[in-house]
Amino acid sequence: MKFFLKKPYINCDFGDKRLNKRAELIAEALQVKYGQPLSQVFKSASDLKRGYEFLSNPKTTFSKLTRPSFELTAQEINGISIVLAVGDTTFLDYKKTGAAKLARGAYFQV
Numbered sequence: 092m093k094f095f096l097k098k099p100y101i102n103c104d105f106g107d108k109r110l111n112k113r114a115e116l117i118a119e120a121l122q123v124k125y126g127q128p129l130s131q132v133f134k135s136a137s138d139l140k141r142g143y144e145f146l147s148n149p150k151t152t153f154s155k156l157t158r159p160s161f162e163l164t165a166q167e168i169n170g171i172s173i174v175l176a177v178g179d180t181t182f183l184d185y186k187k188t189g190a191a192k193l194a195r196g197a198y199f200q201v
Contacts, residue, residue: 103159107151113145114156 100118103111120142124132131138143149166172 100159102162103155105148105155107150110145110148110150110161114139117145118140 098115098118100111100114103114105111105114120134120138121131129142130139133142
């Protein structure tokens with residue numbers, strides 16, 4: 092779990108300092124209770140409400156939410172000649188990424 096030690100949301104940019112700080116707090120809470128329902132992740136009802144408000148805010152798009160993690164992953168794998176993207180194919184859509192060979196069991200070399 093080396094990835095989670097780096098805090099990818101420190102450099103996030105939602106165009107609002109309060110949203111950036113909320114992203115950091117949510118990420119820290121999720122790291123501690125990963126996989127749990129949000130009602131158990133947050134310590135209080137007000138924190139839960141703020142979490143839902145954050146996720147429903149039009150400024151917190153999927154692209155902006157995932158960009159910090161993607162950038163950190165790219166830094167971590169930079170220079171590695173073979174990277175395996177292991178996952179459940181029901182969640183990975185290889186058709187849109189041009190990685191159809193990977194889905195068939197082939198691999199890519201960087």
